[in-house]
Amino acid sequence: MExxxxxxxxxxxxxxxIKSFFDSxxxxxxAAEIKRKTEEFVQMNSDSEHPRRIVLVTSGGTTxxxxxxxxxxxxxxxxxxxxxxxxxxxxxxxxxxxxLYREGTYQPFCTSLPNNPLLECLQVxxxxxxxxxxxxxxxxxxxxxxxxxxxSCGTLLKLPFTTIFEYLQNLQLIASSMSSLGxxxxxxxxxxxxxxxxxxxxxxxxxIQSSSGPLDMRLVQVPKMLLVLRRDWAPKAFCISFKLETDxxxxxxKARTALEKYNMxxxxxxxLLTRKEEVIVVTKGGNVVVQRDxxxxxxxxxxxLIELIVEQHSAAISSAS
Amino acid sequence: MExxxxxxxxxxxxxxxIKSFFDSxxxxxxAAEIKRKTEEFVQMNSDSEHPRRIVLVTSGGTTxxxxxxxxxxxxxxxxxxxxxxxxxxxxxxxxxxxxLYREGTYQPFCTSLPNNPLLECLQVxxxxxxxxxxxxxxxxxxxxxxxxxxxSCGTLLKLPFTTIFEYLQNLQLIASSMSSLGxxxxxxxxxxxxxxxxxxxxxxxxxIQSSSGPLDMRLVQVPKMLLVLRRDWAPKAFCISFKLETDxxxxxxKARTALEKYNMxxxxxxxLLTRKEEVIVVTKGGNVVVQRDxxxxxxxxxxxLIELIVEQHSAAISSAS
Numbered sequence: 001m002e003x004x005x006x007x008x009x010x011x012x013x014x015x016x017x018i019k020s021f022f023d024s025x026x027x028x029x030x031a032a033e034i035k036r037k038t039e040e041f042v043q044m045n046s047d048s049e050h051p052r053r054i055v056l057v058t059s060g061g062t063t064x065x066x067x068x069x070x071x072x073x074x075x076x077x078x079x080x081x082x083x084x085x086x087x088x089x090x091x092x093x094x095x096x097x098x099x100l101y102r103e104g105t106y107q108p109f110c111t112s113l114p115n116n117p118l119l120e121c122l123q124v125x126x127x128x129x130x131x132x133x134x135x136x137x138x139x140x141x142x143x144x145x146x147x148x149x150x151x152s153c154g155t156l157l158k159l160p161f162t163t164i165f166e167y168l169q170n171l172q173l174i175a176s177s178m179s180s181l182g183x184x185x186x187x188x189x190x191x192x193x194x195x196x197x198x199x200x201x202x203x204x205x206x207x208i209q210s211s212s213g214p215l216d217m218r219l220v221q222v223p224k225m226l227l228v229l230r231r232d233w234a235p236k237a238f239c240i241s242f243k244l245e246t247d248x249x250x251x252x253x254k255a256r257t258a259l260e261k262y263n264m265x266x267x268x269x270x271x272l273l274t275r276k277e278e279v280i281v282v283t284k285g286g287n288v289v290v291q292r293d294x295x296x297x298x299x300x301x302x303x304x305l306i307e308l309i310v311e312q313h314s315a316a317i318s319s320a321s
Numbered sequence: 322m323e324x325x326x327x328x329x330x331x332x333x334x335x336x337x338x339i340k341s342f343f344d345s346x347x348x349x350x351x352a353a354e355i356k357r358k359t360e361e362f363v364q365m366n367s368d369s370e371h372p373r374r375i376v377l378v379t380s381g382g383t384t385x386x387x388x389x390x391x392x393x394x395x396x397x398x399x400x401x402x403x404x405x406x407x408x409x410x411x412x413x414x415x416x417x418x419x420x421l422y423r424e425g426t427y428q429p430f431c432t433s434l435p436n437n438p439l440l441e442c443l444q445v446x447x448x449x450x451x452x453x454x455x456x457x458x459x460x461x462x463x464x465x466x467x468x469x470x471x472x473s474c475g476t477l478l479k480l481p482f483t484t485i486f487e488y489l490q491n492l493q494l495i496a497s498s499m500s501s502l503g504x505x506x507x508x509x510x511x512x513x514x515x516x517x518x519x520x521x522x523x524x525x526x527x528x529i530q531s532s533s534g535p536l537d538m539r540l541v542q543v544p545k546m547l548l549v550l551r552r553d554w555a556p557k558a559f560c561i562s563f564k565l566e567t568d569x570x571x572x573x574x575k576a577r578t579a580l581e582k583y584n585m586x587x588x589x590x591x592x593l594l595t596r597k598e599e600v601i602v603v604t605k606g607g608n609v610v611v612q613r614d615x616x617x618x619x620x621x622x623x624x625x626l627i628e629l630i631v632e633q634h635s636a637a638i639s640s641a642s
Contacts, residue, residue: 217538
């Protein structure tokens with residue numbers, strides 16, 4: 001459980017590792033429906049004379065089941081704040097957004113609402129109408145309107161996941177549906193993906209029993225899907241991955257190594273305690289510190305971040321054509 | 322990771338184990354406020370000529386942090402459906418309810434709503450009013466009205482937790498605030514509490530680094546707080562604990578052992594796959610199978626369960642006085 005220097009996790013992932021991960025995963029429910037929805041979404045946003053750029057934003061943490069009939073699991077913490085806020089700015093910048101989010105985490109346009117908005121923001125009046133309590137009125141109405149507007153005009157497709165198995169199966173499906181887009185596709189992989197998992201076949205079927213002694217667990221590494229995403233699933237897309245660490249020195253080393261090893265276009269480096277104030281964008285051309293506009297109340301770091309990304313994505317599209 | 326016969330987890334918990342667990346826990350934020358709120362709530366519901374019975378309903382799963390600056394944790398799955406529905410029936414039966422719930426899980430009166438009720442049930446009209454979409458109108462209004470009514474008339478106190486540390490610290494605080502109630506107090510411990518944890522002091526401070534090898538973890542047993550709850554914190558209260566298992570035979574053995582070992586008044590035995598249809602109530606007088614009324618659409622198993630509990634709690638109060 002000791003923190004290492006963190007640079008040993010870039011071992012080669014072979015095609016066999018990937019195949020064996022997917023082969024041993026429990027089958028994805030609704031795989032056909034997800035494929036159909038994504039393909040329709042890609043088609044609809046590509047048909048016009050001015051086709052939209054399409055971004056896949058992944059958001060929230062993955063869970064690793066410890067039992068097949070799942071009572072216990074290991075979870076990576078993530079509220080989904082980064083992913084959902086970023087999705088909003090991509091929509092504003094004219095992108096179509098596939099939002100692959102962990103069930104129960106933040107959704108676009110809802111990040112400024114309390115935890116339980118239904119009970120905390122709303123009330124029923126004497127005349128039996130629903131109204132928002134005054135301090136929340138604007139935010140609640142905007143959340144509902146903006147979210148419905150984006151979904152109904154066909155520029156936002158929301159797809160939920162929970163486990164590491166579902167996340168990676170979805171990623172593969174969506175990436176293959178987006179492969180026809182070439183450089184118009186953007187992958188913004190903000191989800192906090194588990195590094196370790198318990199292979200489904202070696203998992204306890206029933207609930208693990210507590211006994212008088214301690215519980216020893218062995219988890220194995222999740223194959224590095226970024227390698228395959230870049231190499232096979234989406235070789236022409238603009239790819240952005242994320243690193244989150246509590247130690248800044250480890251963070252920058254790992255971000256730089258990920259950039260090179262996985263051939264990413266950008267790695268967004270987050271330090272746990274300051275990640276809402278600033279991030280460091282690691283690119284082949286060097287590091288860029290991106291900070292939120294502290295002169296404006298409520299300004300997000302995602303606003304200048306997405307601006308920078310759109311700019312660099314534009315440059316990549318120009319140089320590809 | 323093999324399931325054992327499940328009967329070895331009733332080892333003695335000593336006062337030293339308990340003390341050492343609490344001493345090594347990170348301090349509870351807002352401890353003073355929680356204590357004040359609970360004592361006021363107990364006072365307010367005890368002042369009148371006909372004092373109310375007070376039940377502590379615990380709900381949802383606990384998390385076990387794996388790192389001090391928590392990125393990863395082990396989670397016990399629980400939607401909080403059982404606890405929140407039960408709280409509703411206790412309120413209907415005239416009890417005052419302290420609802421100790423896992424942040425983000427179901428709250429009383431909201432169990433029949435979709436996952437994201439704000440976005441799925443509501444819309445903004447042309448005149449910029451908020452309305453519920455027709456199929457949800459009744460449910461949404463009832464959820465908001467009933468929940469606000471119970472909170473504002475002082476019969477429902479909601480307190481959130483997330484980690485195993487917060488859960489047990491809250492339990493101790495609330496139990497000691499309720500100790501003056503004698504047999505009028507009821508403990509309905511439906512939360513899915515982790516059996517294992519990583520002691521705070523032995524926990525990695527920074528994020529655990531993945532390396533080329535597997536991750537080995539050692540978790541130790543959480544001390545059995547039910548023993549202390551019954552013996553020291555609430556000796557005169559009516560105490561109900563829960564067991565959830567995937568295997569029925571193990572389930573009934575463990576429920577019976579818990580009843581005797583912890584001197585519970587009841588153990589509610591849940592089998593994972595059928596727990597919304599029926600539960601088995603294990604008491605000193607024998608086992609009672611409680612089933613939901615299948616002739617009524619939407620009838621809950623909690624309705625007859627709470628009825629049975631109220632009956633037996635009444636009998637216990639009578640025999641105590």
